[in-house]
Amino acid sequence: MVLQAIxxxxxxxEILDQLKxxxxxxxxxIYSSTDxxxxxxxxxxxxxxxxxxxxxxxxxxxxxxxKLSSVAEEVQVFxxxxxxxxxxxxxxxxxxxxxAGKLKKVTEDAAAKQGANGESVRDAYVNAAEQMLVDDxxxxxxxxxxxxxxxxxNTEAGKKGPVSMLTHCNTGSLATAGYGTALGVIxxxxxxxxxxxxxxxxxxxxxxxxxxxxxxxxxDQIPATLVTDSMAAALLRLRGGSENIAGIVVGADRVAANxxxxxxxxxxxxxxxxxxxxxxxxxxxxxxxxxxNTKSGADIVIEERPGxxxxxxxxxxxxxxxxxxxxxxxxxxxxxGINVWNPAFDxxxxxxxxxxxxxxxxxxxxxxxxxxxxxxxxxxxxxxKPSTVGGL
Ligand code: MRU
Numbered sequence: 001m002v003l004q005a006i007x008x009x010x011x012x013x014e015i016l017d018q019l020k021x022x023x024x025x026x027x028x029x030i031y032s033s034t035d036x037x038x039x040x041x042x043x044x045x046x047x048x049x050x051x052x053x054x055x056x057x058x059x060x061x062x063x064x065x066x067k068l069s070s071v072a073e074e075v076q077v078f079x080x081x082x083x084x085x086x087x088x089x090x091x092x093x094x095x096x097x098x099x100a101g102k103l104k105k106v107t108e109d110a111a112a113k114q115g116a117n118g119e120s121v122r123d124a125y126v127n128a129a130e131q132m133l134v135d136d137x138x139x140x141x142x143x144x145x146x147x148x149x150x151x152x153x154n155t156e157a158g159k160k161g162p163v164s165m166l167t168h169c170n171t172g173s174l175a176t177a178g179y180g181t182a183l184g185v186i187x188x189x190x191x192x193x194x195x196x197x198x199x200x201x202x203x204x205x206x207x208x209x210x211x212x213x214x215x216x217x218x219x220d221q222i223p224a225t226l227v228t229d230s231m232a233a234a235l236l237r238l239r240g241g242s243e244n245i246a247g248i249v250v251g252a253d254r255v256a257a258n259x260x261x262x263x264x265x266x267x268x269x270x271x272x273x274x275x276x277x278x279x280x281x282x283x284x285x286x287x288x289x290x291x292x293n294t295k296s297g298a299d300i301v302i303e304e305r306p307g308x309x310x311x312x313x314x315x316x317x318x319x320x321x322x323x324x325x326x327x328x329x330x331x332x333x334x335x336x337g338i339n340v341w342n343p344a345f346d347x348x349x350x351x352x353x354x355x356x357x358x359x360x361x362x363x364x365x366x367x368x369x370x371x372x373x374x375x376x377x378x379x380x381x382x383x384x385k386p387s388t389v390g391g392l
Pocket of ligand 1: 046047049093168171172175176180181182208250251252263264265344
């Protein structure tokens with residue numbers, strides 16, 4: 001059975017509550033943009049593409065079920081206000097602002113049409129939001145295919161036989177509409193017989209690796225091992241050769257025009273490790289994550305989250321033998337009164353990145369060490385325009 005983080009039919013949206021994973025699979029109903037805002041803020045849904053799609057579809061559900069004004073401009077203004085509100089839920093991932101900018105434009109165009117009314121504006125919005133759900137899955141499958149082919153062709157390990165890869169955070173079906181980005185690359189390597197082993201890092205402090213990526217890898221029966229973040233260097237040094245580790249593949253929350261990449265905290269240290277050990281460091285992301293309006297990583301706002309995510313751990317009680325799912329406990333793991341810094345993301349400079357895997361191909365730097373990501377938007381037949389985050 002395929003893992004589904006987002007269940008949508010017109011007028012109805014449910015999300016898998018990722019705070020309860022990996023032990024309980026419970027879906028929450030999302031009826032409105034307010035519900036979506038809270039689900040995103042509380043991280044019941046997370047991952048750059050999933051956040052954008054849940055926000056877009058929540059407003060589609062709200063519009064489908066509400067008593068609608070017959071006046072086109074009134075519906076358009078309502079949509080714009082809700083989009084502005086949704087974008088305030090989390091600041092770093094650009095996909096949400098990108099989706100909001102595109103949906104705002106669709107709604108404005110629909111309202112400007114001859115004979116437009118409330119229903120026609122709503123229908124234009126709902127169709128565009130639903131299309132985002134469909135496109136994300138096919139984009140991810142293409143990311144997986146391009147990434148797997150590139151790794152087999154361009155790495156020392158890949159030339160020798162099936163490769164092992166390390167990944168960080170969760171970038172799979174749970175973080176997207178389906179299949180995943182960096183985890184999609186690992187899925188694709190696995191399905192083509194080119195994967196020896198996947199390693200996933202725990203991803204402190206929120207444990208997206210041990211709770212979510214590990215859950216997906218077990219679910220898909222992909223051979224995999226969990227390591228803590230601090231074990232990555234030893235893994236590359238001591239097991240790199242025997243495991244045929246080709247590289248590290250991660251997702252992204254925002255790729256700046258120069259290739260600097262914001263992703264889950266800990267990504268930057270992995271990129272430094274990859275450079276030191278001579279293995280490839282790859283970023284896998286759809287073009288909706290590339291923001292040509294953000295010139296470099298220095299312009300990316302990094303979300304800081306509550307200190308208790310570092311000082312506390314939450315989970316079902318374990319008596320040493322059995323899990324008791326009925327009793328969820330929070331355990332303190334730090335000295336009372338200590339100050340905490342909890343940035344949710346870091347920025348990996350472009351110089352440490354060997355390739356950016358998108359749905360239209362893998363982008364590498366030129367001989368001067370410069371990425372030309374604008375080319376991703378010039379692909380033949382491409383209707384996608386660069387991210388509009390500044391323009392919302
Ligand atoms: O804080 P999160 O769990 O939303 O962070 C997620 C990540 O950093 C992912 O790597 C990124 O969003 C890409 S998901 C395809």
